[in-house]
Amino acid sequence: MIKRLVLDVLKPHNPGIVELSKELSELDGVEGVNIVTYEIDQKVENVKIILGGNSINFEEVKKKLENLGAVIHSVDEVAAGTRIVEEVRTPQDRSARL
Amino acid sequence: MKFLDKIRDYIRISRVAPISRRYFIMNAFDGAMTSLGIVVGAYVAGDPEPFFIISAGLGASLAMGLSGFVGAYVTEEAERTRELESLERSMLKNLEESVIGRASHFAPIWAGIVDGLSPALAAVVCLVPFFLSFLFSITLAIQLSVVIALVVLFLLGGFLGKISSRNMLLHGIKLLCVGLVLTLILLVFKSI
Numbered sequence: 177m178i179k180r181l182v183l184d185v186l187k188p189h190n191p192g193i194v195e196l197s198k199e200l201s202e203l204d205g206v207e208g209v210n211i212v213t214y215e216i217d218q219k220v221e222n223v224k225i226i227l228g229g230n231s232i233n234f235e236e237v238k239k240k241l242e243n244l245g246a247v248i249h250s251v252d253e254v255a256a257g258t259r260i261v262e263e264v265r266t267p268q269d270r271s272a273r274l
Numbered sequence: 275m276k277f278l279d280k281i282r283d284y285i286r287i288s289r290v291a292p293i294s295r296r297y298f299i300m301n302a303f304d305g306a307m308t309s310l311g312i313v314v315g316a317y318v319a320g321d322p323e324p325f326f327i328i329s330a331g332l333g334a335s336l337a338m339g340l341s342g343f344v345g346a347y348v349t350e351e352a353e354r355t356r357e358l359e360s361l362e363r364s365m366l367k368n369l370e371e372s373v374i375g376r377a378s379h380f381a382p383i384w385a386g387i388v389d390g391l392s393p394a395l396a397a398v399v400c401l402v403p404f405f406l407s408f409l410f411s412i413t414l415a416i417q418l419s420v421v422i423a424l425v426v427l428f429l430l431g432g433f434l435g436k437i438s439s440r441n442m443l444l445h446g447i448k449l450l451c452v453g454l455v456l457t458l459i460l461l462v463f464k465s466i
Contacts, residue, residue, distance in 0.1 A: 188364075243372055247366075
């Protein structure tokens with residue numbers, strides 16, 4: 177059961193993120209949506225979509241986004257199971273940075 | 275309701291509302307002016323028959339309606355196809371199956387309907403007194419028809435003023451004057 181999903185999405189300017197968030201929040205299993213635009217080009221824009229819920233259906237989300245003309249570039253974070261596990265810093269992350 | 279919601283979504287996504295508003299005013303104006311021209315022209319020619327005015331008016335309405343629909347449809351369709359292809363190149367994706375693709379197929383049909391119906395409706399509204407000419411004299415029918423056409427022109431001007439958030443009365447009078455000028459020119463011909 178997916179509880180959190182973070183997606184990097186490329187979309188046309190229209191429909192806008194307000195409409196996109198409404199459409200995504202109406203999906204079964206989705207309880208909350210957050211969309212942040214981080215890059216705008218002449219015809220398209222890149223947005224980060226964070227979905228929270230009890231049982232998010234990834235295929236439904238993908239289908240909905242495709243229907244709205246958007247494309248998932250990457251799935252950047254997934255939290256699944258009965259409890260959300262947050263990303264934690266580990267010694268490996270520090271050594272990787274060094 | 276679902277069907278209407280879908281249409282509303284397509285209108286919003288394709289952003290066809292402003293262009294259809296322009297088409298509506300431009301062509302309803304054409305329709306009212308054509309009707310006014312036919313009615314006053316028939317009066318100038320002398321001894322007009324209601325049946326001839328109705329036939330000429332309906333013929334002109336049908337022609338304006340058809341040409342409006344086809345003209346708007348083909349031009350919008352070409353524009354929308356170009357826009358969709360350009361967006362598809364930016365997205366690196368075929369958008370035909372998406373709501374954007376469907377909305378861009380819907381936009382030309384909507385523009386065509388507005389462009390076709392507005393002149394035809396405006397023209398038919400101006401001809402209404404002739405349909406009722408069995409109730410009153412032909413002279414009164416002509417006078418009523420001219421008044422209706424001028425009122426339609428005034429309302430169209432008022433609508434223009436409303437959408438541009440400017441003086442509705444002033445814009446209404448502007449279009450009304452165009453109708454009055456046409457009427458006066460035709461009446462001058464009668465007096466010559």
